[in-house]
Each structure stands twice: as C-alpha cells, then as structure tokens.
Amino acid sequence: MQTFDIYYRLTLFGDENIDRKIEKLCREQSVEMPLGVVPDQIRNKVVGQLAFKEQITDNVYDIAVRWPLENVGGEISTFLNMLYGNISMKPGIRVTGLDWDKLKEILFQGPAFGIDLIRDRYGIEDRALSSTALKPLGSSSEKLGKLCYDFARGGIDIIKDDHGLTDQSYAPFEERIRACVQAIGKAADDTGRRSYYYPHITALAEDAVMRYEKAAELGADGVIICPHITGVEIMHQMAGMEVDLPIIAHPSFSGALTTNEHSGLSPDFLYGELWRALGADFVIYPNVEGRFIFSEEECLAINESARTAGLPFRSSFPMPGGGLQLADVDKWIETYGKDTAFLMGGSLYEHPKGITAASRELMRKIIQIG
C-alpha cells in the first residue's frame, strides 16, 4: 500500500491525552466514526497510523501520521479535505509539513516558472527583484496607467495591481490592463529597459481562468491571484495551462489559517510549501515589522520552504510585503538573500520626490547590493 506522511504540531488543552488526541485525528480524517464499528480490513486500509511522535514541551508534541495515498484519490480537493477538513474545527492541531515526493506524481506539478525561469525570462541574474502595487482602489484606469508608467520609468521590475482592484466601475478589468500594458511599453521606449505588469485576476473560478487567458491576450506579463478566494485549486489549474504567464499568489482571506499558533497551517507550510506545490511562481506574505504579525523567524521559514531544493518542484520567489520600508531594503536583502522579490507600496507612494524617484532609489539600492 502506498502512503505519505503529514506532520502536525499538537497542543493539549485541559486534561487531553496525547495518544487519544492522535487516535481521534487519525479517525476524524478518514473513517469519521467510532473504531468499534469499522471493519478490520477497512481500518487497516484507510485509517492513518502514527509514524513519529516527539514531545516538545509539557503540552506540545510534534507528530507524523502515515496516510494511504488512495484516500486522496487523484484530486486536490480530496487531498485538502484529508489535510485539514474536519480537524479544522478542532483546537490544538496545526499542520506543519508533508511528504511531497509521494504526492507529486499524482497531484502536484509546482510552478511553471519559478525562480530560475523568471530570472532567465527577465534577464535578471544576480540581484533581488523589486515589485510594487498600483493603487488606490477608486482610481481610474488612466490614473493607474500613469502610475504604472511612473514606476516603470523608475525601473521597478514587477508592477502588479493592488489585489483590491478587480472589475469595479472605477477601473474595469480590460480597460485597466490596456492602460497599464501601454504604459509599460511607453516607459520601455523611453528608458530602454522593460518592467513587467501583473494584473489582478481573482474572480469566480471559471471567470478567473478566463481573465488569466485575457491578461495574456492583452499583453500582460503575469498575473496576481488570491487563491483562498477563488479556491486554491484554480491556481493549480492555471499553472498547468498553456498560458505563458507567471503567477503571483496573494494571501487575502487566508490569514485565519496561519495566524493562530495552535491551529491552522503553519505559514511556511501554507505560503512556502502548499502554494509552491499548487504552482505559485511568487508567494506574497506579510513581512515582519510591517502592518501584520508574523515574526522574522516565521518569515525566514516561509522563504526557506518556498526555495528549498528539498521539495520536488521548481522554487518560488518569496515576495515579502505589507509595510516594507524603502529605508530598510538593505537590511532585508541581507537578511533574506537575493532570491527574494521585495514588494513595496506605501513607502514609494509617500516618497517626497515622487514615485519615479522613489523607484530609482529602490533600484539603486538593490543593484548596489547586487
């Protein structure tokens, strides 16, 4: 029987017993009924088995459970249910990792591009990447196109839509893409150097797929999507399509999964591993010292998971954002390394000399450290 392991951190509350908690987990995520009424041959065939257990503190354990591969069939949706279905409603269970090698064959392909092919594609060899967001919501397509031009003239590598921009009347999807694609071209003509525009395509599943195709048709260079709004499988579907555009994944709506330390999925597992397996070329996460709450240790762990050769997929570019300051970029390149795409918004918009000057300053820093 083929199997794969999932790793969990378990926290005991009150008078919980660790062995009983593990047994319940193995049951809840498979037969979902009292073991007394499960026939032996089914019990042996489908119920998870403890493969590893280590006590971390008085009430915290790290464990691995071995699951039959056939329980997930050939579907990512079934895998998600097995990974964190009913146990999402139980306290003290956090998924921290899994055996990707076994799942690669049947479910996951990873990024279509990843760090190496993105570097080839954009001719950026030995330095960090810069990126920014077009905003605010409420701006016209013309205004967003103008911002795009200003950033591109300053040399920002990747200019993406803010994830709040979809198809509102302020700046409808196609009109906005046309304006920004044109702005990118004009700036390239002016400067001799090309920036790359990634529109936001989140929508109902099939509409998101159509926007992915439409973005390519209109000359965009990549896309940004919120997988926890479309359903995460949609990103995987896109990564496997013929459409030749890299994908940035945005964590909107995902925070409840990662920000409670005793439950959910660890941030390095979700943003680093699962999103990478599902085909994200870039993974946006909220950086420490910004507007959100991850620690530097958690951010470093996300970077490591997104890039490590230990996973059987192309690596993803970590894309820290959410309050990154222009003044701190040297520190962050030193801390996170060059295989990072730094996402900077507010701090460029607030620059006293304007967006183009701010972008040039950012690029000078990045290239100097280069």
Next chain:
Amino acid sequence: MQTFDIYYRLTLFGDENIDRKIEKLCREQSVEMPLGVVPDQIRNKVVGQLAFKEQITDNVYDIAVRWPLENVGGEISTFLNMLYGNISMKPGIRVTGLDWDKLKEILFQGPAFGIDLIRDRYGIEDRALSSTALKPLGSSSEKLGKLCYDFARGGIDIIKDDHGLTDQSYAPFEERIRACVQAIGKAADDTGRRSYYYPHITALAEDAVMRYEKAAELGADGVIICPHITGVEIMHQMAGMEVDLPIIAHPSFSGALTTNEHSGLSPDFLYGELWRALGADFVIYPNVEGRFIFSEEECLAINESARTAGLPFRSSFPMPGGGLQLADVDKWIETYGKDTAFLMGGSLYEHPKGITAASRELMRKIIQIG
C-alpha cells in the same frame, strides 16, 4: 452613493488604540495605503466610514463600518476580499454580521429551496428532519448501497455521503450514486415511504458543477458540498443553476475561520448568514457536546441566523452533527425546535440492534415529538 454596513467585534491587544484600529481597518480593506497619499475625492469615495461603536469590555468593542457598494463591484469574489481579505492576517478582528438587503440586489440570491420548499417537496410538515451519513471511507459502492438501503428501510429522511467520499477507487463517484439511488428505490418499494439520497460532489470548481449535473441525471435527490474546498462561490453558482437538487453545505476546511474567538467570522455569520446567502439549503455545523467545540449559545445563534426572517433570503435548515447521540434527540428537538435537520452518524452505526432498528428508533422519537 450606495453603501452597506459590515459589523465587527474588535479586541485590542497590548497598547492598541480603538480609534486607530478602526482607521487601519477602514484603510486596509479599501485603499490599502497611508491616507496622507490618498487624494481626497478617492478617500471620500472608497474608504470605509465608522457607522457605530459600542464598548463591550475594557478591550472589546462592537463596531459597524459603512462601505461603498461599488467597492465590491458585481462579484462575490471581490466582496469576499472586502469582507475579510487582508484583515484576515490581523489579530483581534472578527466579522459578526452585515446588511444583506443592500447586497441581495447585486450579489446574492439565497437558497433555491430552503425550509419551506424542502418541506413541500418531501411532504414533511410538522416535525424535525433526520439525516445520516454513508461511511466509512474505504467501503465499496455495493457496501454503501447496502447501508443506504438499511437506513432507508428505517425511514431516515436524508441519507448523504460522508464528505470523505469523493471519487476514490474504493467507491467511484458514478458507481456509488447508482448503487445508492437503486437502494433508495428498493427501500421505497419495500416500505412505501421514500428516503432521499445526497451524494458528495466536492471537486475542482468546474468538476463540482459537472458532478452536480451528473447527480441529478443519475437520480440523486440533492447534493452535499464543502464550499471552503471548492471555493464558496461555486455553491452560489450551483444554487442559481437549472439543476433541481437542494444543496447541503459541509464545514470541512472552514474551522480556522470560525473557531478562534478573537478573529475570523463568527459561526452564526459564516454558517448561518453567509452560507445561506450563498444558497445552502442545509447548513451542517458541529453541535455542542459532540466531537467539536462550539458552545450551545453559538449553535443556537447559527440556527437563528439560518432561519430568521430578518434576512432577505429563503431560510436554510440548520443541520447540527458531529457526534449527536440517539439518546439525546428529544432534548435537541426541544432546544433547537422542529425546523432542524438532525445529522446522526456514529450513534446509529453503534446501535446494538443494527442500522435499520436504530433508524426506526430515531424516527419514532422525531415523529412522537412531532
């Protein structure tokens, strides 16, 4: 300018200031940049405005924020981002309700059937409904068909697939439906009374839609879906289709959103209101005293939200499950009322006299109280 209100419970941590927290929320979920660089006309047009504030305890506040309707465009995906996008990564923000009247026109239709039409359809007037799950995973279609027959002979109203059953080789989707539909027919011939079979259709978005159609074609009576795996909009899409099958929503993968008291969405908001708006005819939630952690107060609030006439949609049947005991059904009917569909699994499987006798006992209790 048309607007709608969202209600939040805010919890302050450390030295947080309530007014600053509210201002950040209003900004994070709209312009997502420092207000100093947002032009006035955009600020007035798209940034949320505080509409209500009440202090509950030293560090807890209930507030309402008024949002421009145009921010959500005409798309549920955009609405979800506005509802709980970036703030999902911030601690101490819990969504507890919203103004459905304004959103009904442009986004939501609610259940296609709901309590009244389900009662008409099944000719069940003045009593609670019973339901159960076919399991365990690993059983053959033949075995599941036999279980379905045994439950149907005992008179259970709704017999659904366990949500762990999808299209694994143990009991492939179509084969399983055929076996169970046949079993339902045979039991109806034997007893003169019909039960209703709801197969599980969770899959990648478009595949789930295809399974919804296929279930109808094969003679199923309804379906069960995990909206937080397919993407919640898929359920809404189905509820608006011509397919004439009621929908049960299952909370798999949703627990991280509802089980942490200071963040996420309140369970009555998610399972009672949002799922209802999105078209769930039945909403499964984990009952108090079972294997999960909601309090009786939270369960009563879910029931109330699912049924209340205060929402501009047909009402949804609350479907408490997750460890409901046959011995307690009288108490739960008294506590929750008759407009409830009780979901009972393990306790019927464990009955010493077998599944059919257990089902008959459950139905006797329900009809007696009737």
